[in-house]
């Protein structure tokens with residue numbers, strides 16, 4: 001973008017509108033990235049009024065342009081010997097606050113626009129944790145569904161053969177996301193170690209507990225999302241105890257969302273995957289859910305088949321139609337649309353906490369906020385995962401391993417702090433109760449301050 005040519009004294013609003021148009025022109029066919037940028041820029045006007053230095057040409061223009069975008073070929077062979085060629089990505093978006101940090105996603109829907117949306121969100125999320133981590137994200141259009149362990153291992157090794165030259169404990173630190181769990185992280189870390197001949201534990205987070213991983217990392221995103229909801233409810237004088245919850249998905253985030261809800265006395269009654277959902281009037285049986293999804297890697301319909309009469313499987317349906325007090329979208333982007341939001345509001349939902357990244361469409365966010373529902377955006381509500389990843393990096397640097405109790409205490413304190421800074425920032429900028437505005441501005445202030453201090457780079 002021609003930053004130099006924009007020194008004319010335009011109002012920030014006009015400049016932002018032309019910046020958005022220019023961004024869409026220069027990044028065509030990346031609707032998720034456009035959406036994520038639009039959503040953040042729409043909330044920044046109040047901060048520009050108070051901190052005009054942030055509105056100077058060059059700050060936002062740099063913020064929306066990744067520092068580095070890497071796209072690479074990933075060839076691998078399946079068990080029959082057939083060769084496949086996937087595409088790998090790593091977008092190193094912003095390192096003003098620390099090394100790039102963000103997960104890898106393996107899913108057929110992954111493309112450069114999806115990775116950029118996730119990386120852009122990650123900048124603000126990581127800033128909100130206060131833990132000195134920049135923003136990045138990566139992945140591949142590889143689909144692990146139905147692949148053998150050996151196939152997944154060969155893919156991961158090929159992926160890391162290229163990625164290893166771009167990452168490092170002080171440079172860029174990946175972790176898991178959709179399709180990348182403990183198994184994949186083991187294969188990826190093993191190949192990194194083999195190629196570099198270094199035991200560099202801090203290059204990857206989400207590692208196994210016995211080889212540098214942190215206690216509570218698998219649980220952290222789901223637990224954090226529930227803790228965030230509890231804080232939002234507390235501000236309204238309510239508590240999670242006794243509330244009915246709908247949770248979408250049955251992956252890592254969903255499973256530990258359900259676990260923490262049960263620990264706090266709530267009753268989560270749904271789980272789903274891309275084929276449909278189950279509703280269990282007795283409350284989700286977590287051991288059974290883990291057995292079906294984590295051990296057997298089967299479809300969610302199997303849960304209902306094993307569970308018997310209390311559970312019903314709805315093919316192709318969405319959990320938002322099930323009446324509940326609190327809702328946790330925990331699958332993927334744009335899964336909760338206007339229709340889903342209207343159904344939640346009709347059923348009297350009090351709070352929605354985003355475990356996934358950008359799962360709620362802009363129209364749905366508007367409907368929920370207009371109806372007075374406490375809405376926790378992902379960049380605040382699901383920051384517990386990356387926060388414990390940063391704690392894993394600290395433990396690796398100190399060659400130590402904290403107890404689960406210590407990590408969980410730290411996670412609780414971090415989620416409270418994120419909630420409070422989002423809440424208080426929203427109030428300070430004249431948008432009380434609007435966690436979207438509060439989280440965006442609080443994250444933006446931290447990153448923009450660091451960028452300005454570090455000069456034009």
Ligand code: NDP
Nearest residue numbers: 177178179221250251252253273274331332356357382385
């Ligand atoms: P998992 O791989 O553990 O689970 C992913 C789940 O998402 C699967 O059940 C999958 O169902 C479902 N899914 C994928 N695509 C779709 C789709 N198009 N429609 C419906 N369901 C879909 O992923 P995670 O639990 O790690 O991640 C879930 C969300 O949480 C993502 O948005 C991720 O970015 C976000 N997140 C994750 C963090 C983490 O620590 N893991 C941290 C912060 C955010 P199926 O098997 O049928 O494809």
